Amino acid sequence: DAKTTQPTSMDCAEGRAANLPCNHSTISGNEYVYWYRQIHSQGPQYIIHGLKNNETNEMASLIITEDRKSSTLILPHATLRDTAVYYCIVRPILAQAGTALIFGKGTTLSVSS
Amino acid sequence: DGGITQSPKYLFRKEGQNVTLSCEQNLNHDAMYWYRQDPGQGLRLIYYSQIVNDFQKGDIAEGYSVSREKKESFPLTVTSAQKNPTAFYLCASSTPSGGPNSPLHFGNGTRLTVT
Numbered sequence: 001d002a003k004t005t006q007p008t009s010m011d012c013a014e015g016r017a018a019n020l021p022c023n024h025s026t027i028s029g030n031e032y033v034y035w036y037r038q039i040h041s042q043g044p045q046y047i048i049h050g051l052k053n054n055e056t057n058e059m060a061s062l063i064i065t066e067d068r069k070s071s072t073l074i075l076p077h078a079t080l081r082d083t084a085v086y087y088c089i090v091r092p093i094l095a096q097a098g099t100a101l102i103f104g105k106g107t108t109l110s111v112s113s
Numbered sequence: 114d115g116g117i118t119q120s121p122k123y124l125f126r127k128e129g130q131n132v133t134l135s136c137e138q139n140l141n142h143d144a145m146y147w148y149r150q151d152p153g154q155g156l157r158l159i160y161y162s163q164i165v166n167d168f169q170k171g172d173i174a175e176g177y178s179v180s181r182e183k184k185e186s187f188p189l190t191v192t193s194a195q196k197n198p199t200a201f202y203l204c205a206s207s208t209p210s211g212g213p214n215s216p217l218h219f220g221n222g223t224r225l226t227v228t
Contacts, residue, residue: 043204044203045219046218101217105153
């Protein structure tokens with residue numbers, strides 16, 4: 001699986017947009033980009049995934065560059081409850097159960113009032 | 114509500130004892146996974162199971178064992194052979210294909226402390 005690079009930590013003011021970058025320069029054409037987040041002492045929570053096009057759901061938006069070598073997760077109006085570690089992961093489209101997600105260290109997002 | 118239940122949330126054991134962590138899901142998922150997380154680290158795969166009565170080793174299976182007798186249950190035993198068992202253990206499940214529309218669903222973990 002392609003590896004990802006994320007900043008170790010980021011800060012965001014409550015109510016502002018949080019933009020979390022991820023580099024995946026070795027991503028291949030058959031790999032999706034997934035985002036998960038983990039609030040302290042809880043299991044990771046799925047946020048969103050995408051292949052080529054930008055995606056949006058009730059939690060966040062995912063912007064993928066045209067060359068697919070990087071992406072940005074956007075939390076449009078961050079709240080204190082969004083404070084968590086955010087993981088960017090790439091995974092083959094036809095991944096079998098054995099090629100389970102490879103989690104790096106992620107980005108620790110701190111939202112403050 | 115459907116989900117994954119891990120119990121207990123905190124577990125304490127003496128060194129040399131085997132201990133079993135419970136994981137139950139009512140999502141009707143075929144695939145289940147066990148991950149280990151150490152402080153400040155990402156998740157590492159211990160074991161996974163694609164179907165009942167079948168399971169495969171992950172990256173760090175040594176010192177662990179699992180069983181998959183029922184679709185809903187995937188217990189993990191941490192044996193005395195595991196050199197550094199103190200960690201946060203996470204169970205997850207997904208639909209069998211593991212494809213793009215089947216993200217992993219995680220439980221809230223069991224924090225095991227061995228002294």
